[in-house]
Amino acid sequence: MDTTRPETILSIPALIGRSVTRRRFLRGAAVTGGGIVAASLAACASPTARSAWSQAPVPAAPAGSASPTAIASALPTVAPSGSGALPSPSASSGPIPTGWTQHDIDARNVVRRYLGNLAPALKGIYGDAAFATLADILGAADGYPELSLKPAFVQVPQLVLNDMLQPLKPTLDGDTKVFNLTVDEIEQHIDEMQPPVAALGYNAQWPGPTIRVNQGDKVRAIFTNNLKETTSVHFHGVQFTDFFQDGVPFVTQKPIIPGESYTYEFTATDAGSLMYHSHHNASDQVGRGLLGAFIVDPMPDPVLYDREYIWISNDSLGGFTINGHGFPATVPVLAAVGETVRIRFMNEGIMMHPWHVHGNVMKVVARDGRPLGTAAFECDTLGVNPGERYDALITVDRAGVWAFHCHILPHVEGSSGMYGMVNTLIVVPTKADVDAIVQALVS
Numbered sequence: 001m002d003t004t005r006p007e008t009i010l011s012i013p014a015l016i017g018r019s020v021t022r023r024r025f026l027r028g029a030a031v032t033g034g035g036i037v038a039a040s041l042a043a044c045a046s047p048t049a050r051s052a053w054s055q056a057p058v059p060a061a062p063a064g065s066a067s068p069t070a071i072a073s074a075l076p077t078v079a080p081s082g083s084g085a086l087p088s089p090s091a092s093s094g095p096i097p098t099g100w101t102q103h104d105i106d107a108r109n110v111v112r113r114y115l116g117n118l119a120p121a122l123k124g125i126y127g128d129a130a131f132a133t134l135a136d137i138l139g140a141a142d143g144y145p146e147l148s149l150k151p152a153f154v155q156v157p158q159l160v161l162n163d164m165l166q167p168l169k170p171t172l173d174g175d176t177k178v179f180n181l182t183v184d185e186i187e188q189h190i191d192e193m194q195p196p197v198a199a200l201g202y203n204a205q206w207p208g209p210t211i212r213v214n215q216g217d218k219v220r221a222i223f224t225n226n227l228k229e230t231t232s233v234h235f236h237g238v239q240f241t242d243f244f245q246d247g248v249p250f251v252t253q254k255p256i257i258p259g260e261s262y263t264y265e266f267t268a269t270d271a272g273s274l275m276y277h278s279h280h281n282a283s284d285q286v287g288r289g290l291l292g293a294f295i296v297d298p299m300p301d302p303v304l305y306d307r308e309y310i311w312i313s314n315d316s317l318g319g320f321t322i323n324g325h326g327f328p329a330t331v332p333v334l335a336a337v338g339e340t341v342r343i344r345f346m347n348e349g350i351m352m353h354p355w356h357v358h359g360n361v362m363k364v365v366a367r368d369g370r371p372l373g374t375a376a377f378e379c380d381t382l383g384v385n386p387g388e389r390y391d392a393l394i395t396v397d398r399a400g401v402w403a404f405h406c407h408i409l410p411h412v413e414g415s416s417g418m419y420g421m422v423n424t425l426i427v428v429p430t431k432a433d434v435d436a437i438v439q440a441l442v443s
């Protein structure tokens, strides 16, 4: 697609604001405590510019469907904490079909948990024949419990992606945007069935809230350390004028002690997909969740897209995660045929992850926030190193449930099926179908 245009893609706050009023802002649901919180499924149909999104980690395709590469068998089983060895409500339901082993049962169960009652919601969207095939693949005739349960990502008692789509709202001090954050100890559910892990989070969430500004904005970010240990915050990718804002203890500042607040102040001179994270005891603190997206929108944004998805990977505490959760609690990317999805890959982990989309092509338009211009390239597998960010566009032209996963196979599948860095791109015929799916999730 033409990735250049003169007009502006609205900033996230504006986009959300418009989505509530003039656009459809569709919400998936994640459960926080007992309440439903808007989560990662957002669909915003842009009038002139294309802008709308779905934002959720991508889950896996239905077991046994068109995802042979994702579901290669005989994989090494380096199951990080939180892998597939989980109980499942339907784990013991029914006899083991001829030719299957327990692995097949477990592998199907995890996909059942992933889709939950989203599976019946697909009826009427994909057509009777395709739906019947999907139902057969999942064994819907079993009447397994997950058919009436919310998908795993909805059940996770933790904000999923809502706060990534709805950036932290700043206050204004003159022309400076002021963001207040806390650094907290939290309990994170990697998926809906695992016990929580002792994690860290900005504003008590992992990933932290997205901080989003316009290019040229003056930014003041105040972090209050509620930990029992010291920390610091680095805005990754910013070209600081004052190097003392760079956030590296004993190089540019003293560490932030427990109970102390620390202020970072700079001008967002360079646009793009950036990050913020701890830069102190970082292999531990970032690994435990002190990370978030920092997006600086160019004015205007030359990139056209309908939906946007922030995709932060991590690979320490809790195993292999996308936006703080592992499959099946990853949130599918939803799109309608003809739309373009912008995915902002951000790697906060300690390993490289090659993200592979099935049945589609990614056009990579920016690296580390820097537009690639005529060097933009197409691929279906994109390796993202620690610290790197890539902006990729996927223009979808066919309906389907497409696996979207890291292609280091031990990061995605073990002896009990898929886990970790697995997601799907669910493409439906129309925007109205996206709406219907989201309604099914929140109903």
Ligand SMILES: [Cu+2]
Pocket (backbone or CB within 6 Å): 320, 352, 353, 354, 406, 407, 408, 411, 421
């Ligand atoms: Cu990986």
